[in-house]
Amino acid sequence: MIKKIYLIGNPNVGKSVVFSRLTGVQVISSNYPGSTVEIAKGYLRLDNEKVEVVDLPGTYSLDPTSKAEEVAVSLLKEFPKEEIAVINIVDSTNLERNLLLTLQLIGEGFPVVVCMNMCDDAGHRGVHINIAKLEELLRAPVISTCALTGVGIKLLTERIKEAASVPGDKLTHQERWLEIGKIIEEVQHLEHRHHTFREIMEDASVRPVTGLIMAGVIIYAAFKFVRFIGEGIINHITDPVFINIYQPILEKLSSYWQEKGFWFHLLIGDLINGKIDFKQSLGVLTTAPYIEFGMVLPYAVSFYFILSLLEDIGYLPRLAVLLDNLLHRLGLHGYAVIPVLLGFGCNVPGILSTRVLESKRERFIASTIISIGVPCIPLQAMIFGLLGKFGGFYVGGVYLVLFSLVIILGVILNRSLSGYSPEFLLEIPPYRFPPLLMLWKKLYFRIKGFLVEAMPVVLLGVCFINILLYFKLFDFVTSIFAPIVQGLFGLPKEAVVALAIGFLRKDVAVGMLMPLGLSANQLFIGATLLAISFPCVASFVVLAKELGLKGVIKSTLIMIGISIIVGTLLHFAILR
Amino acid sequence: MKKISLVQIKSNELVKILEILGGSNLESKLLSMGVFKGKPVTKLSHIGLRGPVVIKAGRSILALGHSVAEKIIIERA
Numbered sequence: 168m169i170k171k172i173y174l175i176g177n178p179n180v181g182k183s184v185v186f187s188r189l190t191g192v193q194v195i196s197s198n199y200p201g202s203t204v205e206i207a208k209g210y211l212r213l214d215n216e217k218v219e220v221v222d223l224p225g226t227y228s229l230d231p232t233s234k235a236e237e238v239a240v241s242l243l244k245e246f247p248k249e250e251i252a253v254i255n256i257v258d259s260t261n262l263e264r265n266l267l268l269t270l271q272l273i274g275e276g277f278p279v280v281v282c283m284n285m286c287d288d289a290g291h292r293g294v295h296i297n298i299a300k301l302e303e304l305l306r307a308p309v310i311s312t313c314a315l316t317g318v319g320i321k322l323l324t325e326r327i328k329e330a331a332s333v334p335g336d337k338l339t340h341q342e343r344w345l346e347i348g349k350i351i352e353e354v355q356h357l358e359h360r361h362h363t364f365r366e367i368m369e370d371a372s373v374r375p376v377t378g379l380i381m382a383g384v385i386i387y388a389a390f391k392f393v394r395f396i397g398e399g400i401i402n403h404i405t406d407p408v409f410i411n412i413y414q415p416i417l418e419k420l421s422s423y424w425q426e427k428g429f430w431f432h433l434l435i436g437d438l439i440n441g442k443i444d445f446k447q448s449l450g451v452l453t454t455a456p457y458i459e460f461g462m463v464l465p466y467a468v469s470f471y472f473i474l475s476l477l478e479d480i481g482y483l484p485r486l487a488v489l490l491d492n493l494l495h496r497l498g499l500h501g502y503a504v505i506p507v508l509l510g511f512g513c514n515v516p517g518i519l520s521t522r523v524l525e526s527k528r529e530r531f532i533a534s535t536i537i538s539i540g541v542p543c544i545p546l547q548a549m550i551f552g553l554l555g556k557f558g559g560f561y562v563g564g565v566y567l568v569l570f571s572l573v574i575i576l577g578v579i580l581n582r583s584l585s586g587y588s589p590e591f592l593l594e595i596p597p598y599r600f601p602p603l604l605m606l607w608k609k610l611y612f613r614i615k616g617f618l619v620e621a622m623p624v625v626l627l628g629v630c631f632i633n634i635l636l637y638f639k640l641f642d643f644v645t646s647i648f649a650p651i652v653q654g655l656f657g658l659p660k661e662a663v664v665a666l667a668i669g670f671l672r673k674d675v676a677v678g679m680l681m682p683l684g685l686s687a688n689q690l691f692i693g694a695t696l697l698a699i700s701f702p703c704v705a706s707f708v709v710l711a712k713e714l715g716l717k718g719v720i721k722s723t724l725i726m727i728g729i730s731i732i733v734g735t736l737l738h739f740a741i742l743r
Numbered sequence: 744m745k746k747i748s749l750v751q752i753k754s755n756e757l758v759k760i761l762e763i764l765g766g767s768n769l770e771s772k773l774l775s776m777g778v779f780k781g782k783p784v785t786k787l788s789h790i791g792l793r794g795p796v797v798i799k800a801g802r803s804i805l806a807l808g809h810s811v812a813e814k815i816i817i818e819r820a
Contacts, residue, residue, distance in 0.1 A: 227772075227775035227776050228771075228774075228775035230771065230775070232768065232771065232772045232775065260802065261801070261802045261803055263777065263801045263802060264776065264777040264801060264802070264803050267775060267777070268775075294802075340771070340774045340775070340779070341774075341779065341780075344774075344777075344779060344782075369804075370787060370788075373787060373788050373797045373804075373806070374754075374787075374788040375788065375789070375790050375791055375794075378788075378790070484806070487806070488790065488794075488795050488797060488806045489790060489794075491790065491794055491795045491806070491808065492790060492792055492793065492794040492795075495793075495808075500808060501795065501806070501808075590769070590807075590808040590810050590811045591795055591806065591807070591808030591811065592772065592773070592776075592805070592806070592807055592808065592811055593805070593806045594776065594803055594804070594805055594806075595797065595804040595805065595806055597804075
């Protein structure tokens with residue numbers, strides 16, 4: 168009687184895709200090791216019984232060498248072996264490396280079903296495996312699958328119950344590798360092929376000169392594409408909808424309003440020259456939806472589209488190799504590019520994925536750097552929207568300031584914190600081209616997550632701000648901080664409200680700067696300060712969870728200190 | 744005989760691993776990824792200025808930090 172099914176396998180063999188196929192639960196999968204940092208659970212119907220399925224983080228062997236692997240192994244031993252089934256997911260294109268874990272699982276007496284995933288890719292690469300022979304040698308059911316398209320999944324579910332414990336053995340790793348050599352000899356046949364274009368590109372991307380050129384081109388193109396797609400959506404879809412359809416409805420509504428009192432102020436906001444201005448009115452029905460759907464969402468879509476594409480192709484680990492050098496000086500190693508890139512979407516998943524880094528020290532440095540120097544997409548979208556009209560110089564300037572900050576801060580943290588950075592050891596996946604449908608699914612999943620998380624905060628936030636503004640409750644706070652904001656940063660005292668709102672949401676905060684009539688330089692300072700000052704409340708909570716109370720206090724003090732220094736420096740450098 | 748590590752050879756050289764220095768933790772980690780004594784590997788590239796070394800072992804491609812690569816002693820085939 169199977170009570171629990173575990174999915175286990177090496178990193179980046181497609182466990183999460185198989186998991187989604189089996190349970191229907193959508194999880195984020197990417198083409199790099201370690202995309203599963205949280206353990207996902209779902210249910211599978213087996214002989215009319217609901218059985219829990221657990222997706223474990225990737226592990227190379229049963230003797231864990233990292234935190235994620237430790238978790239995987241300890242979970243596996245939670246239940247007696249008779250009550251579980253283990254689906255060992257294997258990358259068919261690289262059977263040899265995957266077999267160590269398979270043999271260990273079988274050797275330790277776990278009831279195993281081997282799922283030879285990515286069988287289509289293996290075929291393309293000229294790898295042929297004799298499944299029947301392998302089944303005989305391993306003494307466990309072996310099923311060939313391609314989880315991306317769903318091939319073999321049905322057969323896999325049918326054969327799960329065949330998983331049975333076989334008499335084990337206790338070999339050393341060295342002995343196992345000899346055994347693996349023999350098995351491979353018998354079951355695997357490699358077609359001899361010339362280097363394909365894909366393989367040439369795979370090699371070129373990790374060589375110093377060609378790699379850097381490719382990285383430069385890819386990053387530049389990615390950035391251009393994000394802006395191109397984002398602006399395209401704004402100009403051709405969202406702006407026409409807001410201005411041609413939504414605005415006339417609101418105008419009509421507001422003309423029925425005889426007395427423009429509290430509710431008018433709350434819902435519509437201020438009229439600019441007698442008209443609703445989505446960027447400046449600041450009402451729950453006007454500016455709030457416009458910020459979210461008209462300014463941020465288009466960029467969120469374009470950013471996540473490009474990020475998901477790069478993730479699934481498998482480019483990111485190559486970028487990690489190229490940047491390892493630089494990141495080493497910041498006390499991190501190459502793999503930290505993954506949390507940083509995710510942070511550009513939203514700091515929350517960025518900080519969460521710092522779990523792929525091994526030491527506490529690295530996680531502290533990476534999380535602090537992300538919350539200070541990595542602007543999330545809502546903030547970036549607002550910066551494009553606000554500063555873009557003054558020219559690329561200002562937009563570029565914000566990124567330049569943030570980038571310099573990351574470098575300086577990283578170097579200082581690396582020198583001043585005790586401990587050392589662990590070594591860099593990473594498997595580089597082959598390039599893969601996932602079906603577009605998978606890409607759309609992932610994009611949909613991420614955008615939905617973004618909206619569900621952002622919308623309530625934005626609506627309630629704007630509501631809350633409007634109430635405070637209406638009853639002039641901000642005046643007190645403003646008067647306290649006005650000397651700092653006016654004297655040190657050169658911003659009008661109303662900007663205090665915007666900076667304070669930054670704690671709630673960055674996009675709304677930049678939105679608050681819009682009606683203030685700031686000069687380009689002032690906007691530049693305001694936007695930069697919003698980027699570095701305080702993380703929004705969502706990332707703050709995650710930060711506290713990941714770093715602990717002491718860590719988060721330390722990180723916060725660094726942020727406040729840096730904001731004051733940078734704000735003052737920028738003010739005296741460009742405004743005077 | 745002088746020991747040669749992975750960082751000292753040129754790219755595209757096929758070599759055999761002779762020894763892994765630096766403790767059992769690193770050794771077992773590499774072992775589980777398929778890099779162990781006697782395994783033939785090809786060095787694919789080396790990013791300059793103490794950057795990582797990329798090798799091919801079997802069908803896997805692995806990136807090793809500079810300090811890891813220094814600890815892998817090889818012999819030329």
